[in-house]
Amino acid sequence: MRATVWHGKRDVRVENVPDPTIQEDTDAIIRVTSSGLCGSDLHLYEVLTPFMTPGDILGHEPMGVVQEVGTAVTNLKPGDRVVVPFQIACGSCWMCRQGLPTQCETTQVTEHGMGARLFGYTKLYGAVPGAQAEYLRVPQAQYGPIKVPEGPADDRFVYLSDVLPTAWQAVQYAAVPPDGTLLVLGLGPIGAMACRVGRHLGAGKVIALDLVPERLDRARRDGVTVLDLTAFDSPDDVEAAVRELTGGRGADSVIDAVGTEAHGSPVARVAQSAAALLPGSWGEKLTEIAGVDRLSALHLAVRLVRRGGTISISGVYGGSADPLPMLTLFDKQVQLRMGQANVRRWSDDILPLLTDEDPLGVDEFATHHLPLDEAPDAYAMFQKKEDGAIKILFRP
Structure with a gap:
């Protein structure tokens, strides 16, 4: 089959690789019909390269058609149309029963002290072959895949794999009070969808910050300030502009949808680049014990949230030696929540919204639909924010 394969910093290629096969009785094989390019994939393209291995297959936002199932998978059959969550979870352990499949005790990557395995996302999360491919082996298929109706185009459902639950959780964690103000930092796919979810769930005002004209224009059309x-x-x-929009207090709730690659921190950028260029084990160790992020977005969130407000972090951070403004966080009594989205925790709430009325605008959310063979150019375009690229879907 054809798949998007990582070979080094800013070096991804579409190559022929072996077809996946059933390895466990809880596996399924999916023929992928759509697979998203996520902002998190750019971290592998640019920053988290010390944890990658040449030959890793990328991607974690798939949907498709079931081709084969293991003997323990009784809820799926060949021909079913499914969306596959980006995390791999059993659904029955203590953590899964608490609504935390990202912490699944069956699939935790204990050798690295990390949570549940993820598709296509570094050795820290199990180095599981990813979904920017023609076929995908899905472990724990008795729980993970979400069956969706036949008929509507993939765009209606594919974002259940990551974008929708991540944005939904970000808003839920932000704890926006009734008719309160939600401020979103970053208008990439998650930030843009978080604005729509926030409006749908009753935020009185949604404000967003970004610096890319196409992203700002789209949010403005969505009714965002x-x-x-x-x-x-x-x-x-x-800060003065936000205070003017919020009665002088600051935003009730702030979502950091940017993460480690925020603009505005040249020292951290140099450190990240240096780690990415070191030999694998050296760069990995440096990132683990002395890693730094570009924290300008998080520092800005701390400034812009009102006293007693909430900051919700959905952007990915990977450093270990980051200085946080703990005095300010403590003094302002800021509540801080974060984490990978627990897809199956939220999917039942979201699925009823994927109707003909399309209140979240999923049908028109993608800015680009591309053949899988164009993945190398798509990564470069997305990383450079060219051609209005906000959300890219591959069609294997």
């Missing part, structure tokens, strides 16, 4: 970061000279000016 947008602030262009390039129009401000300093964080002080951004």
